Amino acid sequence: MTSFGHPSRPGFYGISFSPELREQVALLCEAMIPGDGSYPSGREAQVPQFIEERSSAADKERLTALVARFPLTAQADAVAALAELEEVDPAFFAWLREFFYHGYYAARRVIAAMNDRGYDYHGAPQPLGYSLPGETARPARPRGSYIATSEVSRATS
Amino acid sequence: MPRHDSPDVVVVGAGMAGAAISFVLSRAGAKVVCLEQGPDVHAVDHPTFTDDWEFSVRRDWSFEPNIRNQPYDFPVVTNGTFQPYLYNAVGGSTNHYSAFWHRLKPVDFRKGTEHGLEGTIDWPLSYEDLAPYYDQNDADMGISGLPGDLAYPPRPGAPRLPLVRHGDYYDLVTRGMDELGVHWWPADNAILTEDRGSRLACNACGMCNFGCPRGSLGTATQGYLKPALALGLDLRPGARVTRLSTDATGAADGVEYVDLATGMGHRINAPLVVLAANGIGSPRMLLLSTSSRHPQGLGNSSDQVGRHFMTHGYRLADMWFDEPTRHYKGPFGAGPYCQEWYDTDLSRGAVNGITITFGGAWGPASSALGATTGQSPAPWGPSHHAGFEERFDRHVFCAIQADDLPVATNRVTLDTGVTDSSGLAAARVHYDLHPNTRALLEFGSDRLREIGRAAGAKRIDMQPMDEAFSQPGWHLMGTARMSTDPESGVVDAWNRVWDTPGLVVCDGSSMVTGGAGNPTSTIGALALRCAEKLVADMGRPVRADAG
Numbered sequence: 050m051t052s053f054g055h056p057s058r059p060g061f062y063g064i065s066f067s068p069e070l071r072e073q074v075a076l077l078c079e080a081m082i083p084g085d086g087s088y089p090s091g092r093e094a095q096v097p098q099f100i101e102e103r104s105s106a107a108d109k110e111r112l113t114a115l116v117a118r119f120p121l122t123a124q125a126d127a128v129a130a131l132a133e134l135e136e137v138d139p140a141f142f143a144w145l146r147e148f149f150y151h152g153y154y155a156a157r158r159v160i161a162a163m164n165d166r167g168y169d170y171h172g173a174p175q176p177l178g179y180s181l182p183g184e185t186a187r188p189a190r191p192r193g194s195y196i197a198t199s200e201v202s203r204a205t206s
Numbered sequence: 207m208p209r210h211d212s213p214d215v216v217v218v219g220a221g222m223a224g225a226a227i228s229f230v231l232s233r234a235g236a237k238v239v240c241l242e243q244g245p246d247v248h249a250v251d252h253p254t255f256t257d258d259w260e261f262s263v264r265r266d267w268s269f270e271p272n273i274r275n276q277p278y279d280f281p282v283v284t285n286g287t288f289q290p291y292l293y294n295a296v297g298g299s300t301n302h303y304s305a306f307w308h309r310l311k312p313v314d315f316r317k318g319t320e321h322g323l324e325g326t327i328d329w330p331l332s333y334e335d336l337a338p339y340y341d342q343n344d345a346d347m348g349i350s351g352l353p354g355d356l357a358y359p360p361r362p363g364a365p366r367l368p369l370v371r372h373g374d375y376y377d378l379v380t381r382g383m384d385e386l387g388v389h390w391w392p393a394d395n396a397i398l399t400e401d402r403g404s405r406l407a408c409n410a411c412g413m414c415n416f417g418c419p420r421g422s423l424g425t426a427t428q429g430y431l432k433p434a435l436a437l438g439l440d441l442r443p444g445a446r447v448t449r450l451s452t453d454a455t456g457a458a459d460g461v462e463y464v465d466l467a468t469g470m471g472h473r474i475n476a477p478l479v480v481l482a483a484n485g486i487g488s489p490r491m492l493l494l495s496t497s498s499r500h501p502q503g504l505g506n507s508s509d510q511v512g513r514h515f516m517t518h519g520y521r522l523a524d525m526w527f528d529e530p531t532r533h534y535k536g537p538f539g540a541g542p543y544c545q546e547w548y549d550t551d552l553s554r555g556a557v558n559g560i561t562i563t564f565g566g567a568w569g570p571a572s573s574a575l576g577a578t579t580g581q582s583p584a585p586w587g588p589s590h591h592a593g594f595e596e597r598f599d600r601h602v603f604c605a606i607q608a609d610d611l612p613v614a615t616n617r618v619t620l621d622t623g624v625t626d627s628s629g630l631a632a633a634r635v636h637y638d639l640h641p642n643t644r645a646l647l648e649f650g651s652d653r654l655r656e657i658g659r660a661a662g663a664k665r666i667d668m669q670p671m672d673e674a675f676s677q678p679g680w681h682l683m684g685t686a687r688m689s690t691d692p693e694s695g696v697v698d699a700w701n702r703v704w705d706t707p708g709l710v711v712c713d714g715s716s717m718v719t720g721g722a723g724n725p726t727s728t729i730g731a732l733a734l735r736c737a738e739k740l741v742a743d744m745g746r747p748v749r750a751d752a753g
Contacts, residue, residue, distance in 0.1 A: 053444025053467050055251040055295065056276065060266035081586045088591045103261065131586065146586060147264070147575060154571040155258035163570065168599060170534055170570060172257035175419055178409025179535040181371035185352075185392055186380050193357030193389040196549055198332050201316040206552040 062105045070109075073116040074100055080127035081149045088162045091153055099152030108148070115145070210237040210440045215740075216461050216476040217241070218447045218491065221298020222726055223713040223733035224482035225426035226343070228441075229434040230737035234744065238439050239474060240431075241463055243446035244278045244294030247301055247427075252417035260571040263416050269293070269302060269680070278444065278466055281632035282486055283621045288517060288637050288677035292484055296443050297427035299484065300726065301417050303680075305396035305424055306540040306563070307349050308723025309340050309731075311358060313549065314609075317719045320550060321557040323642065325514050325612040329718045330690045330699035331735075333359065339731035339738075340364065347424035347730065348402055351394030357545045367399045370408055372566060373532030375602040376541045379525070379564045382661025388546040388653075393563070395540045396424030396726070410536045412566055429730075445472075446628055449495050450479055450709065456499035457747075458708035464628050478708055478740070478748055482733070485515065485682025485714035489618040490633040492686065492696075492711070500706065505686060505696040507705040512619055514612035514684040515635060516720045519643035520677055521651055522669040523604040524577040525564075525658050530599045533567040538603075541565045547653060548722055556645040558609035561722040562654055565603045573598040581667035604658075604666075606650035608643045609722040610683075616640075618685050639677060647671060681725050686715035690752055701736040702750035710748065712736045 066074065078091030078100070091097075104112065119130035135142040153159055160172045171177055215231055217224045220242035228240045253262030264273075269291035271279035282290040293302040310333065313320060318328035341363035350367040369392050383390040397408050398421075405421035405428055414423050421428050435441060444466040451473075453459040460475040481488050489512040493503040505511050541564045548559040567577055574594050576583040584593030621634035651668055658666045670676060689695025692704035701712040712733050714725055721728075740748070 053245050055245040055247045056266075060262060082590050083588055085588070085591050099258070103258075103265075128587070135586075146583065150574045150583075151258070151261040151264070151571045154569065154574060155256075155261060157257065159570075160257065163598075166595070170598075173255050173259060174411035174413040175254040175409075178411040181373070181410045181535055183371070185369040185371055186377055187352060187392065188380070188390055189384045190387070191354065191356055191391075192387075193355060193391070193545065194549075195311050195357055195359060196313040197359070198312040198316065198334060201313050201319050203319065204321050204550045204552055204557060 060103060064101065064104045064106060064109050066101045066109065070113060070116060071097060071101065073121050074112060076121045076124060076127040077131065078149055079124060080131050081146065082153050087166060089158045091149060094153050094156035094159050096149055096152040096156065099155065100148060111144070207435060208438050208440055210239050213237040213239040213440065213474065213476050215478045215480060216474050217480040217482060218461060219298065219481070219483035219487065219713065220296045220426065220431060220441060221482060221484060221713065222300055222426045222729045224480070225297070225430035225434065226730050226733035227480055227482065227712060227737040228439050229430040229437070230734060230741060232434045232437040232439045234741040236744065240439060240441045241445035241447055241461065242296050242441070242443050243466065244296065244443065246296045246443045247417065249419035252419050254411070254413050254417065254419055259413065259416070260569050267416050277627040278446070280487070280626040280630070281624050283624055283632050283634045285636045286674045287639060288679040289675045290486060290635060290679045292486060292682060296431065296441065297425045300425040302415060303726060304415055304538055304540045304565070304724070306724040307351070307394040307396050307727045308721070309358065310721040310723065310728050311548070314719050314721040323557055323611055324640070325614050327689060327694055327718060330688050336731050336735060338363070339734040340727060342734055343727060343730040347396045347429040348398045348405070349394050349424070350397050350399045352392045355391040357389055357391065357548065370395055370397050370399055370537050371410055372536035372541045373534070374529070375531035375533050375564065375566065378527060378529065378531065379602060379657065379661050380542050382657045383542070383544055385660040386656060388544055390542045390544045393540045393543050395537055397537055398422045398424070408537065412534045412536060412538060414540070415538045447491060448628060448630060450481065450491060450504055451495070452497050452499055452504070452706065456706065458706055478710070481709065481711045482713045485685050486618055486633045486635060488711055488713055488715045489685040490620065493620050494630060504706045504709060505703040505711065508693045510694070510696050512617045512685050513614045514687055515616040515618055515637055516610040516612055516684040517637065517677065517679040518681045518720055518722070519608035519610050519639060519647050521606040521647040521671060522578050522678070523606070523654055524579050524581070524667045525602040525604055525661070525663040526665045526667070527600050527602070527663055531602055532599065533601055533603065534569050536566050538566050544657070547650070554645065554649050556642045556649070558611070558642065558646060559722055560646050560650040561607045562650060562657070563605045563607065567601060567603040570594070570598050573601060576667070577601045578603050579667045579669045604654055606647055606654055607722050608646035608650065610643050610720055611640050612684050612687070612719065613640055639671070644671065681714065681720060683714040683717040683720045683725060686711045687718045688716050698750040698752065700739045701732070702748055704750045707747060707749045710736060710740070
């Protein structure tokens with residue numbers, strides 16, 4: 050084969066946020082997913098860093114427009130902003146939630162918290178995979194039929 | 207690897223069909239060049255080794271070329287009813303599939319006889335004609351499964367590896383189907399459960415749909431391209447074909463392509479051209495290849511190219527349980543299936559039928575977002591974590607799959623207003639969900655709810671059928687279909703293009719009907735049958751006939 054390889058980890062765009070945008074995104078992350086003693090908060094799970102690393106230019110533009118629309122100076126502002134956004138622009142809110150939730154559940158601290166809560170999910174599917182002992186169940190009473198070629202006829206009611 | 211400057215055959219596309227044909231022809235001693243516009247995919251390219259895998263599969267590893275938007279993808283413009291899913295790479299969309307290994311059934315080849323609705327015609331071959339090639343394809347790919355499903359003809363020649371293992375969801379839903387007394391069977395999967403050469407047995411990582419670095423997943427690369435390369439195949443990734451060319455008589459005589467790595471244009475002359483670029487890419491290429499002898503594009507003398515696009519009607523659902531389902535373990539989307547309602551029963555108000563499939567699902571981010579349907583995401587704010595624990599490890603992926611009708615106005619054409627990175631017109635696909643398909647999906651929704659209740663599900667979320675892009679276009683079929691005459695289709699019973707000697711089209715576009723099952727097994731079988739005929743006729747002109 051000639052050399053034409055798959056891009057190595059496409060989806061990193063080399064975008065950086067201003068300190069102001071970074072802080073505003075962090076406030077939104079904290080409001081979207083607060084910590085609760087068992088699970089870390091969005092900020093503690095470094096979701097803001099994930100968002101910055103994985104944002105395209107278009108993503109950054111959307112986030113910049115969002116914080117311009119809802120200037121945030123405190124955590125309470127972020128909670129109010131998310132509540133309003135969810136009501137007035139559900140599509141935008143869904144995009145933001147999808148981005149934040151993905152960043153959160155990709156975090157090692159969150160996976161460790163899940164493990165502490167009894168889940169055996171280990172993050173990256175490979176190389177570990179999972180052990181599934183036992184047998185795959187089979188039908189208790191097999192049934193079924195098919196129409197043979199020679200039996201195909203016009204369907205009538 | 208040899209480089210063939212004057213090959214016997216040029217194959218366009220290195221997916222399931224292109225790979226199988228390349229292998230059979232190479233094995234017969236032909237000099238074969240296979241051109242693939244996408245890249246080679248190395249095991250570590252898959253988003254499998256990092257914790258952000260769920261994010262990657264929504265973006266850079268999306269099924270959707272318009273979302274990935276890589277230079278080697280081509281845009282697909284739609285009328286907003288479905289999402290076009292395909293993968294441009296060596297191995298094609300088998301890099302990116304559930305490996306659910308259904309066959310068509312005998313009746314699926316005779317739907318013209320059974321009802322003939324819309325553009326439905328009989329296949330120019332029967333199940334019995336294709337069965338030996340299904341068996342051979344199964345042997346080549348490596349299929350796990352359980353022989354004996356009474357819903358299919360016996361398959362004594364089809365080898366099976368032991369069944370794959372699934373998360374606990376499997377026992378929950380099969381218990382429900384047993385209680386109702388309806389048909390179900392463990393799915394056949396192109397997934398190894400025993401090591402085979404350099405390919406390792408499945409380790410139940412739950413990520414089949416986005417590639418398998420172990421080689422457990424039966425991809426076109428594993429099944430056919432690797433052995434074909436050992437036989438001397440000249441495989442060229444990053445080679446985007448811009449045009450199929452014809453000589454003064456109108457016969458195919460080669461292809462023109464751009465090397466995407468260098469931008470250089472090339473031409474290859476060959477007496478036989480095989481187009482295998484999927485149910486959207488193949489009609490697009492036929493339409494792009496106009497000439498004075500073929501002003502409407504190749505194969506299009508009867509205005510059939512691109513028509514009868516089918517993608518299976520789908521209604522996806524999430525079933526939610528109080529018990530753990532371990533949905534993140536074992537193969538995605540390929541657990542037990544139910545074909546109690548596969549055959550036509552006019553009392554349902556529709557022809558054709560459905561398959562209901564249950565499968566594993568993705569990880570915690572997907573669960574938090576409401577899983578497959580996204581209908582009930584975990585709340586944000588202080589109650590998020592409690593909401594997450596009500597969802598993660600508690601759901602089952604369900605799919606109602608309906609046998610679509612071939613409708614002439616569901617069609618692939620060109621969109622000259624949108625181009626790929628080489629300036630070629632995008633594919634435009636118009637698809638409307640047919641009332642017959644909708645009726646099947648509504649009927650299936652009621653049956654799924656009954657299964658859910660019997661299984662003890664506490665809730666079922668159904669994908670709305672009328673939202674924009676609600677249909678997943680995983681299966682691209684029918685757009686250069688086989689026919690017994692040049693007026694009804696694009697290729698004959700051996701995949702030879704009716705109006706263009708020297709040109710063969712073989713992939714999902716060849717399929718006359720789609721049944722209610724995933725098509726890769728059928729595409730592979732058709733490719734083996736087509737290739738065997740080409741080998742038998744080697745040295746003679748390739749020309750369609752009705753015999």
